[in-house]
Amino acid sequence: MAAVDIPGSKSITARALFLAAAADGVTTLVRPLRSDDTEGFAEGLTRLGYRVGRTPDAWHVDGRPQGPAAPEADVYCRDGATTARFLPTLAAAGHGTYRFDASAQMRRRPLLPLTRALRDLGVDVRHEGPEGHHPLTVEAAGVDGGEVVLDAGQSSQYLTALLLLGPLTRKGLRITVTDLVSVPYVEITMAMMRAFGAEVRREGDAFVVPPGGYRATTYAVEPDASTASYFFAAAALTGGEVTVQGLGSGALQGDLGFVDVLRRMGARVDVGSDRTTVAGTGELRGLTVNMRDISDTMPTLAAIAPFASGPVRIEDVANTRVKECDRLDACAENLRRLGVRVETGPDWIEIHPGAAPVGAEIKTYGDHRIVMSFAVTGLRAPGISFDDPGCVRKTFPGFHEAFAAAGVELPRG
Ligand SMILES: O=C(O)C1=C[C@@H](OP(=O)(O)O)[C@@H](O)[C@H](O)C1
Ligand SMILES: C=C(OP(=O)(O)O)C(=O)O
Numbered sequence: 274m275a276a277v278d279i280p281g282s283k284s285i286t287a288r289a290l291f292l293a294a295a296a297d298g299v300t301t302l303v304r305p306l307r308s309d310d311t312e313g314f315a316e317g318l319t320r321l322g323y324r325v326g327r328t329p330d331a332w333h334v335d336g337r338p339q340g341p342a343a344p345e346a347d348v349y350c351r352d353g354a355t356t357a358r359f360l361p362t363l364a365a366a367g368h369g370t371y372r373f374d375a376s377a378q379m380r381r382r383p384l385l386p387l388t389r390a391l392r393d394l395g396v397d398v399r400h401e402g403p404e405g406h407h408p409l410t411v412e413a414a415g416v417d418g419g420e421v422v423l424d425a426g427q428s429s430q431y432l433t434a435l436l437l438l439g440p441l442t443r444k445g446l447r448i449t450v451t452d453l454v455s456v457p458y459v460e461i462t463m464a465m466m467r468a469f470g471a472e473v474r475r476e477g478d479a480f481v482v483p484p485g486g487y488r489a490t491t492y493a494v495e496p497d498a499s500t501a502s503y504f505f506a507a508a509a510l511t512g513g514e515v516t517v518q519g520l521g522s523g524a525l526q527g528d529l530g531f532v533d534v535l536r537r538m539g540a541r542v543d544v545g546s547d548r549t550t551v552a553g554t555g556e557l558r559g560l561t562v563n564m565r566d567i568s569d570t571m572p573t574l575a576a577i578a579p580f581a582s583g584p585v586r587i588e589d590v591a592n593t594r595v596k597e598c599d600r601l602d603a604c605a606e607n608l609r610r611l612g613v614r615v616e617t618g619p620d621w622i623e624i625h626p627g628a629a630p631v632g633a634e635i636k637t638y639g640d641h642r643i644v645m646s647f648a649v650t651g652l653r654a655p656g657i658s659f660d661d662p663g664c665v666r667k668t669f670p671g672f673h674e675a676f677a678a679a680g681v682e683l684p685r686g
Pocket of ligand 2: 354355596642668
């Protein structure tokens with residue numbers, strides 16, 4: 274194993290598409306992520322009447338500060354929560370009738386605090402089924418702005434959506450947040466808004482966003498730090514070494530912090546200005562770790578935990594139960610299939626290493642992270658297969674090939 278080429282960040286690509294669509298001018302996104310989530314986001318923009326041009330290495334977006342060109346549209350958000358939560362918020366700032374639907378799992382995932390906040394701001398949001406779930410229709414007539422209170426304790430994406438909307442309102446927004454998970458994602462949002470010429474001010478629990486719109490720019494997308502976690506974990510587990518270029522001390526993504534967890538477990542970690550290297554040392558200690566800020570990497574840690582020298586306890590990850598699947602239950606069920614002792618609670622999981630895990634079929638629940646995480650387990654537990662290996666398409670269609678090419682054997686499906 275050596276240098277690994279990790280595709281672009283899903284979170285950064287989604288935000289960049291929103292910001293580019295709302296900006297005055299043409300934005301170039303360099304090395305955007307091409308995956309089901311981000312293709313779905315770009316397709317949604319096209320349906321709303323934005324022009325998105327694609328070359329192999331860049332996407333070009335014609336911004337429309339006045340909002341979508343289409344007077345009405347029907348947008349399918351697939352399985353992507355960024356698409357399903359950010360696009361209706363973007364559409365609200367325009368003028369027209371926009372319907373949003375999503376996959377069966379995305380229909381189940383919550384949205385209520387965001388739709389409530391939009392309604393509090395005067396946006397006409399109608400649900401076809403249960404409140405706070407897709408499908409929904411936004412009858413858009415621009416947003417005046419003002420003050421709103423938001424509970425983002427289940428998902429920071431509600432806050433990101435409102436922050437992104439702020440500069441598009443007539444008077445600006447003041448968002449008072451009563452609870453917040455996944456804080457580093459909000460920091461990504463604020464940093465990227467700045468790159469597109471907008472400001473966000475913190476006043477205690479409030480986020481204050483003045484009006485003024487966005488300026489188009491050229492924006493280079495960082496490699497995806499959550500995706501990189503599988504390769505870093507593989508190095509820590511097998512005694513190999515992995516270097517990821519483009520993710521270093523200046524990275525925007527909090528999920529790069531997963532390497533600190535690996536360091537605590539015994540791996541050698543070197544974070545440079547524009548690259549990160551993880552090397553396994555043969556030592557993998559158990560630990561207790563709070564993953565509230567980096568919960569997309571909870572399954573990565575759960576998947577290598579059976580090989581630790583002591584118990585691994587992961588805390589404060591309740592919201593992983595409302596992702597692509599209930600990830601605490603999915604990790605526990607699959608680890609048990611491998612013969613590993615596991616306990617879970619409302620917001621935690623504890624894994625007890627014992628006898629060597631045995632091979633089994635992993636039940637993926639259509640969750641890309643369950644596949645990519647247990648592919649790492651497969652490096653030390655022969656005979657692992659997946660009921661749906663292709664669901665990696667959500668964020669990394671080429672995962673299996675890239676994992677094999679990195680010099681780590683792929684478990685046979
Ligand atoms: O804003 C984003 O791009 C994301 C925020 C996080 O979600 P939550 O805030 O719902 O935890 C993360 O899990 C998701 O993969 C991407
Ligand atoms: C939770 C995830 O995605 P999203 O919430 O953006 O659908 C993820 O990629 O792990």
